[in-house]
Amino acid sequence: MKESSNLSFSEQSLQKVKEILSRYPQGKEKSALLPLLHMAEAEFGGWLSPEVMDYVATILNIQPIEVYEVATFYSMFNLKPTGKYVLEVCRTGPCCLRGAENLLDKIEEKLGIKVGETSADGLFTLKTVECLASCGTAPMMQVGDKYYENLNEENIETVLQSFRNN
Amino acid sequence: MVKVTIDGIEVEVEENTTILNAARRIGGDVVPPAMCYYSKLKGSGGKCRTCLVKVSQGSAKDPRPMPKLVASCSTMVQDGMVILNSTSPEVVDARKSVVEFLLINHPLDCPVCDQAGECDLQNLTYAHGLSKSRYEEERRTFEKIDIGEHIQLHMTRCILCYRCVYTADQITDKRVHGVLNRGDASEIGTYIKNVIENDFSGNVIDVCPVGALTDKTFRFKQRVWFSKPMDAHRNCSKCSGKVALWMKGNDILRVTGRKNSFGEVEEFICNECRFEKKKTEDWTIEGPRHISNHSVISQNHYENTFKAKLASRQPKEIYGNKDSAEK
Amino acid sequence: MGKKLLFKHIDVPGIKDFTVYRSKNGYEAVEKALKTMSPDEVQEEVKKSGLRGRGGAGFPAGMKWSFLDRKSDKPRYLVCNADESEPGTFKDRYLIEHIPHLLVEGMILSSYALGANTSYIYVRGEMKTPIKILENAISEAYANGFLGKNILGTSYSLDLYVQPGGGAYICGEETALLESLEGKRGNPRMKPPFPAISGLYGSPTVVNNVETISAVVPIINDGGDAYAQIGIGKSTGTKLISACGNINKPGVYEIELGLPVEEFIFSDEYCGGIWKNKRLKAVVPGGSSVPILPAELILKTLQGEPRLMSYESLSDGGFASGSMLGSGGFIVFDEDACIVRNTWNFSRFYHHESCGQCSPCREGTGWMEKVLHRIENGHGNERDIDLLVEVAKKIEGNTICPLGDAAAWPVASAIRHFREEFEWHIREPKESMKRNYGIREKSILGA
Numbered sequence: 001m002k003e004s005s006n007l008s009f010s011e012q013s014l015q016k017v018k019e020i021l022s023r024y025p026q027g028k029e030k031s032a033l034l035p036l037l038h039m040a041e042a043e044f045g046g047w048l049s050p051e052v053m054d055y056v057a058t059i060l061n062i063q064p065i066e067v068y069e070v071a072t073f074y075s076m077f078n079l080k081p082t083g084k085y086v087l088e089v090c091r092t093g094p095c096c097l098r099g100a101e102n103l104l105d106k107i108e109e110k111l112g113i114k115v116g117e118t119s120a121d122g123l124f125t126l127k128t129v130e131c132l133a134s135c136g137t138a139p140m141m142q143v144g145d146k147y148y149e150n151l152n153e154e155n156i157e158t159v160l161q162s163f164r165n166n
Numbered sequence: 167m168v169k170v171t172i173d174g175i176e177v178e179v180e181e182n183t184t185i186l187n188a189a190r191r192i193g194g195d196v197v198p199p200a201m202c203y204y205s206k207l208k209g210s211g212g213k214c215r216t217c218l219v220k221v222s223q224g225s226a227k228d229p230r231p232m233p234k235l236v237a238s239c240s241t242m243v244q245d246g247m248v249i250l251n252s253t254s255p256e257v258v259d260a261r262k263s264v265v266e267f268l269l270i271n272h273p274l275d276c277p278v279c280d281q282a283g284e285c286d287l288q289n290l291t292y293a294h295g296l297s298k299s300r301y302e303e304e305r306r307t308f309e310k311i312d313i314g315e316h317i318q319l320h321m322t323r324c325i326l327c328y329r330c331v332y333t334a335d336q337i338t339d340k341r342v343h344g345v346l347n348r349g350d351a352s353e354i355g356t357y358i359k360n361v362i363e364n365d366f367s368g369n370v371i372d373v374c375p376v377g378a379l380t381d382k383t384f385r386f387k388q389r390v391w392f393s394k395p396m397d398a399h400r401n402c403s404k405c406s407g408k409v410a411l412w413m414k415g416n417d418i419l420r421v422t423g424r425k426n427s428f429g430e431v432e433e434f435i436c437n438e439c440r441f442e443k444k445k446t447e448d449w450t451i452e453g454p455r456h457i458s459n460h461s462v463i464s465q466n467h468y469e470n471t472f473k474a475k476l477a478s479r480q481p482k483e484i485y486g487n488k489d490s491a492e493k
Numbered sequence: 494m495g496k497k498l499l500f501k502h503i504d505v506p507g508i509k510d511f512t513v514y515r516s517k518n519g520y521e522a523v524e525k526a527l528k529t530m531s532p533d534e535v536q537e538e539v540k541k542s543g544l545r546g547r548g549g550a551g552f553p554a555g556m557k558w559s560f561l562d563r564k565s566d567k568p569r570y571l572v573c574n575a576d577e578s579e580p581g582t583f584k585d586r587y588l589i590e591h592i593p594h595l596l597v598e599g600m601i602l603s604s605y606a607l608g609a610n611t612s613y614i615y616v617r618g619e620m621k622t623p624i625k626i627l628e629n630a631i632s633e634a635y636a637n638g639f640l641g642k643n644i645l646g647t648s649y650s651l652d653l654y655v656q657p658g659g660g661a662y663i664c665g666e667e668t669a670l671l672e673s674l675e676g677k678r679g680n681p682r683m684k685p686p687f688p689a690i691s692g693l694y695g696s697p698t699v700v701n702n703v704e705t706i707s708a709v710v711p712i713i714n715d716g717g718d719a720y721a722q723i724g725i726g727k728s729t730g731t732k733l734i735s736a737c738g739n740i741n742k743p744g745v746y747e748i749e750l751g752l753p754v755e756e757f758i759f760s761d762e763y764c765g766g767i768w769k770n771k772r773l774k775a776v777v778p779g780g781s782s783v784p785i786l787p788a789e790l791i792l793k794t795l796q797g798e799p800r801l802m803s804y805e806s807l808s809d810g811g812f813a814s815g816s817m818l819g820s821g822g823f824i825v826f827d828e829d830a831c832i833v834r835n836t837w838n839f840s841r842f843y844h845h846e847s848c849g850q851c852s853p854c855r856e857g858t859g860w861m862e863k864v865l866h867r868i869e870n871g872h873g874n875e876r877d878i879d880l881l882v883e884v885a886k887k888i889e890g891n892t893i894c895p896l897g898d899a900a901a902w903p904v905a906s907a908i909r910h911f912r913e914e915f916e917w918h919i920r921e922p923k924e925s926m927k928r929n930y931g932i933r934e935k936s937i938l939g940a
Contacts, residue, residue, distance in 0.1 A: 023654045025568075025611075028694055033676035034659045038618065050358045060676075068357035069344040073678040073848075074659025076618050092580045093781060093838045094737045094824050130662065130842050131580040131781075132619055135737035135822070136587075136744045145621040212683040213851050215891055234890045240683045263887035267856035300880055303863040326849065345678070345849075348661070350859045352849035 007055040013043055017059065029060055033070055036060070037077060046086075047078035075129065083118040083125035085163045088142045091128040094135035099152065103139045104128065106153045110160055123163065168245035172196045172219075173253045185238035185249055186217055190428060197428070198251050199261070199290050201268070201375050202327035203239035204430055210332050211239035214325065215264045216290060220257050223248035235260055261294045270301040271350065272376075273322050281377030283390040286429055287325060308353060313343060314362040316382050316441045317371060321353050324378035330354060330370035337434050338364045354378070365404050368440040372423045372431050383441055384412075384420040393419055395455035400448055404436035410455050418444045424455065495749040496723055498711040498731050499704070503591050509626060511633035514594040520639055522713040523601050527647045530713075535606035539709060541717030543729035548574055548665070548702030549780060549820040551804050554709075560689035561607055562697040570698040571604045573614040573706050574670055575623075578662040580781035580842060581822025584733035585703035587745040589616070589623040593630035597653065599706035601639060602713055604651050607699055611652045614703075615670050618658040628655050662846035666894045667700035668692075669848065680850045681894035704733050725751030728803035732821055734763075739827035741765035754778070754800040754807075755792050758825065771827040774932050775910070778807055779819020781839050782899035784906030785832070786816050787933070812906065828932040833918050833925075836907040837865035843900035854897040857888040861904055868915060871922030878915050882908055 009017060017036065024031040036056050037048060044052045053067040060067075071077045078086070089104050108114055111124050118125040134140045137149030148159055167178050172189050173196040179188045187205070189197045198219055203211030211217075217239045221232040226246025235257060238249070251257055268287060276282040308321035326345070331354070334341040343356045356362070362370070371379045393412040400407045412420040421440045423431030443449065497503075507513040514520075526535050540555030561569060573596070577585040589596060596614070604612045616624050631653055634640045642650045661679045663669045668682035671693050692698020708730060712720045721729045728750035737743045740758070742765035748757065757763045758773065767773050776791040777783060793800055795814040800806055807818045826835070844858040861884055864877050885901035892898070908915055913933070918925040 023613075023652075023656075025694060028675065030676035031656075031674060034618065034673065035657055037659065038657060063341055065342055065344040065357065069346060069678055070659070070676065072346040072357070073348045074618070074661050075845075076660030091838075092842055093835050094581050094822075096835070096838055097738045097824070097826065097830060129619075129660075130845055131578060133577045133583040133586045133617070135581050135583050135824070136735060138737060138743070142619060145625075147622070212893060215852055218891060237683070237893075260887070260891055264852055264891070267852045267860075267887070270856050270860060300876075301860065303860065303867075325852065326855065347849075348678070349844065349847040349849040350855050352855070 007044065007051060009039070009043060013039060030062055030066070033060060033062075033067065034074070037067070037071060041077060045081065047081050084123050085143055086125045086127060088127045088129040088132075090130070090132050090134070090138070090140055090142075092131035092135075094131065095138040095140060098138040100139035102153060103151055103156060106156055107160070110157065124160075168243055168247075170243045170245075170247040170249060172249045173251050179243060181242075183243050185219060185221075185236070185241050185243055185247075186211075188243050189238065189249075189251065193427075196251050198238045199286075199293070200239055200428070201286055201290065201325060202329060204329050204332070204373055205428075206430060206434075207329060207332040207336060207373070210327075210329055212237045214268070214327055216261060216268075216294075218257060218260050218264070220250040220254040221247060222250055222254075258294070262296060265291055265295040266299065266301075268325050269295065269299060270303075271306045271322075272325070273305065273307070275323070279323065279377040280380045280385060280390075281323075281374075285377060286375035306350060311355075312382070313356060313360070314367055316368065316437070317362065318380050318382050318385065319354060320378050320380065321355070322378075323376050324354055325376055326352055326354070327375055329373040329375070330379055333370050333373050333434075334362070334367070337366050337369060340364065365436045365438070366434060368437045369423065369431070369434045371440075372425070372434075375429070381420060381422075381440070383444070387419045388412075388414055395457055397424065397452040397455045398449040399452065400439065400443065400450060402436060402439055405439060406433045406435070407439060408433060409435050409439055409449075411449060411451070416446055418446060418449075495747070495752065496731060497747050498720075498723075499588065499592075499595060499707050499733065500747040501711075508592050509594075509630070511594060511630070511637055514592070515637075518714070519594055520598055520634075520637075522710045523598055523605075523639055524645060526602050526605055526713050527645050527649055532606045532608055535602060535709075535713060538712055538717035539606065542708075542712045542720035543717075543724075543727060544705065544708050544712060544720065545728070545804065546702060547704035547708070547732065547821070549579065549782070551818065554701065554705050557689070557701070558603075558607060558699055560687070561699055562690050563608065565690075565697050567694075567696040568611065569607055569609045570693045570696055571600065571607050571609040571612040572667075572670065572674065572693060572698060572700045573600060573612070573703060574665060574667060574700050575614050575616040575620075575627075575703045576658050576662075576665045576670060577617060577620075577703070577820075578665050578846075579820050579822055580839065581735065581737055581777060581824040582780045582820040583735045583737070584745050584821060586617075586620055586623055587735070588703060588707060588733065589620075589627055593623075593627050594634070595707045595710055596627070596703055597630050597634050597639075599709045600653055601634075601644070601651060602709045603699075603701065603706050604653075605649055606709075609699075610650055611654075613654050613656050613674060613693075615656045615658060615664070615674055618660055624655055624657055631655065661848075662842075663848045663894070663896055666896065669894065670700060671698065678848070680848050681896075683893060723749055725801065725803050726805055728805060728818075732802070732818070734802065734821040734823050736764045736823045736825065738823075738825035739768050739771065739830060740825045741768050748802055750801075750803045751806075752802045754802055757802055757823070758792075764823075764825065767825065767827050769827070771829065772932060773825065774828045774830055775826040775832065777816075777822070777824040777826075777903070778802075779817045780822035781824070781842065782895075782902060783817040783819040784812055784815070784902050785826075785910060786814075786906075787910045790814050790910070791816075812902070813909075816906070829929050831869075831929045832907055832911040832914050833865070833869050833930075836904055837862065837869045839903045840865050840900070843896065843903075847896060847900070851893045851897075853888045854892045854900065857884050857897070858900045860884055861900070865904070868918050869925075871918075871926050873915075873919035873922070875919060877919065878908060878912065 054064045057064045057067045140149040198217035200217045201214035218235040219238040223229045225244030310320045396411045398411045410424045502517040544554045545551045664673045664679040669679040673679040688698040773788040777785045794809045808815045840862040844862040847858045849855040885905040888897045889901040914930040
């Protein structure tokens with residue numbers, strides 16, 4: 001057994017964890033795994049390190065491998081550190097019909113990085129994702145909680161600039 | 167009890183028996199091959215799709231055929247069910263394609279694989295596969311890793327049957343390996359470097375249908391068909407101590423569980439028996455182990471049923487793992 | 494203008510809020526059901542309505558409910574499938590973002606009918622804003638006595654929770670969704686047993702799509718018979734269609750089932766015609782999984798009948814010349830769209846989203862994607878087309894869950910209807926890198 005780390009959710013988050021656990025029948029607390037992984041990712045630097053996953057395993061009283069199995073299955077979890085802004089550009093058919101591929105080229109050109117890379121200044125990580133149910137406002141990308149829709153090669157520059165200005 | 171007919175042969179079995187187990191009751195060619203199902207592992211099965219069969223009559227009550235082929239390992243029999251296995255061209259065809267799918271990312275490195283000769287995938291391919299692959303794309307590969315002192319994981323060969331995961335879940339106290347990632351990027355692993363250390367971890371080697379998990383104490387020592395399997399036992403505080411020894415002269419090259427004609431161990435054995443007891447004085451040797459002639463293991467030893475069989479049957483059927491001529 | 498049931502009040506400012514929703518007859522169906530109807534009577538109205546599952550399969554909702562094991566002594570669950578991930582489909586997200594209380598109200602009605610006292614709405618993890626909106630609506634409903642203990646003073650109690658997913662298309666398959674809700678990898682389960690017998694935590698469970706559950710509200714308000722009056726034949730009621738691709742007015746439209754496809758594509762009330770004054774080449778009418786149809790076959794059936802937006806009409810002709818209504822993700826391709834590239838794109842999607850549990854899907858989806866990628870990039874050979882057809886056929890029907898079929902159908906149908914375009918890519922690799930194939934002149938090119 002590995003040494004337990006000193007990681008801990010904030011008091012406020014621990015309250016939230018308690019509330020989440022109460023949503024499921026007794027003995028079925030593993031159901032909280034996905035909600036907790038989302039919380040952990042947000043609280044511990046935007047990615048899931050093995051230590052963070054082990055901490056979540058401790059909370060749910062499950063084996064660490066059960067967390068790794070789940071975290072690696074779902075596409076949302078970052079298993080490596082990312083840039084400050086993770087640009088998730090939709091690459092699926094309906095977005096491509098409206099120019100997603102050109103948009104992606106433009107973003108790569110503007111940021112000087114390829115899909116999967118993080119910019120040298122640590123500001124941007126560029127990812128492609130599958131359909132985000134926003135085909136009516138294609139092409140689009142998600143950054144954090146927010147959808148950026150009806151993008152094109154012109155307005156993407158404004159969007160990127162707005163992140164730089166933040 | 168319910169009556170079912172498989173490939174024209176009637177058999178009576180208990181309710182809640184799977185089609186596969188009903189077929190195993192009959193034996194011979196009516197037994198569908200199974201690469202992921204393992205009767206001793208709860209929840210196993212359904213994944214590899216090699217055991218697909220056709221249900222041409224659902225039951226006596228509702229004789230409608232099932233619309234799709236079903237996994238015989240996870241479909242329960244109904245009274246009056248009529249099942250077609252090797253007598254259905256549709257099944258034979260589907261099985262052929264499953265074999266093709268299983269092989270597209272398999273390295274086909276049998277010449278350097280310790281499992282060769284007792285590999286379920288090799289046997290399955292002989293019995294049901296195409297002689298030539300139509301796959302021209304790149305194959306997925308992984309680095310070999312050691313998971314524990316005595317076990318090597320060669321993920322490139324894995325067919326993702328999940329048996330080793332169920333084994334760790336069900337017969338050891340703490341599972342440290344599992345299935346990571348998804349789709350064809352799925353892999354068996356520990357995620358962070360970790361070792362599988364517990365008294366029963368070695369059983370993952372026995373349940374592995376291919377050469378993905380192998381015994382490092384036996385690595386490259388001997389082709390299995392050149393070794394003599396002997397039943398033996400010892401007094402063991404951890405397991406039954408009933409094993410199969412794989413010998414060359416008086417040397418014990420390898421210790422495994424005793425596998426039945428369906429390739430399943432009769433009992434799981436502990437690591438001490440498997441990895442540490444390699445001297446003949448450790449064991450009471452009972453005598454030669456009867457190996458089903460489903461693989462080439464039986465080719466070169468004293469129980470040479472091979473030639474007799476060759477005279478009477480097509481070679482393909484001799485290699486076929488659905489053949490259960492075990493006595 | 495067709496009749497609006499779900500979108501009746503969608504444009505009312507502030508309809509997201511409880512008070513505004515309530516002022517537009519919101520939660521009256523709950524009052525009616527809980528105070529004047531038995532759970533069986535609610536189910537009976539849903540049966541009478543002829544409502545069919547709006548997630549894609551189109552299975553009659555009332556019948557699905559009736560399969561629920563009511564003799565079991567375990568708790569029963571209703572789980573709403575809001576894991577909307579089918580390419581081309583964005584109606585559920587739209588509905589949740591704009592009128593979340595409709596879904597909450599539908600959940601209360603449906604849970605009541607099924608005798609569930611705990612229900613979950615499983616929402617795609619990526620939909621962070623909709624999750625917040627829905628959670629807010631749920632807490633408003635609690636605050637106003639429509640959720641929690643003894644709703645409206647009756648003996649009925651219900652707790653309703655939102656569960657976020659983690660990013661996996663496969664969790665739209667109901668048993669994968671249940672696995673995911675239990676905190677596991679989204680591997681679909683072997684069936685039987687079906688969720689109605691053994692679902693969430695091994696308890697009897699019904700899983701329904703967002704739109705299906707929302708439609709229960711107007712059904713209870715106006716009666717199942719009134720709902721069944723709308724639509725055509727066995728395609729009763731209204732359907733949300735999310736229209737996208739190369740059209741002038743992409744968006745979510747509520748249509749009465751039975752609307753002619755031609756009207757849907759070309760009328761200004763809906764898609765507003767093909768963008769940039771181009772011609773119609775093809776349509777995928779029900780989300781990426783359903784067969785693609787060339788212009789002439791989406792507008793008219795093989796018999797020359799006008800094709801209608803209904804379960805029956807869209808599947809007229811089987812897969813040889815028809816498709817499916819599916820989830821209502823209506824993807825339109827103009828004359829410049831490259832069918833090969835799109836097929837590769839969809840194929841990449843299914844390859845990416847296969848859970849990897851069963852071998853035909855795990856291996857076959859990757860195989861198809863790689864071959865299509867080669868063809869699209871000028872490295873195809875003559876054998877590839879038949880190989881693709883063959884691989885698709887070997888996956889179809891042989892997998893644990895329908896993702897295998899969903900991966901096979903787009904490839905098979907694209908080759909069925911656009912084989913010459915694939916052949917052209919292989920024959921003219923250089924040319925195909927420079928320009929798109931275009932359109933067959935024999936097509937009916939739209940109004």
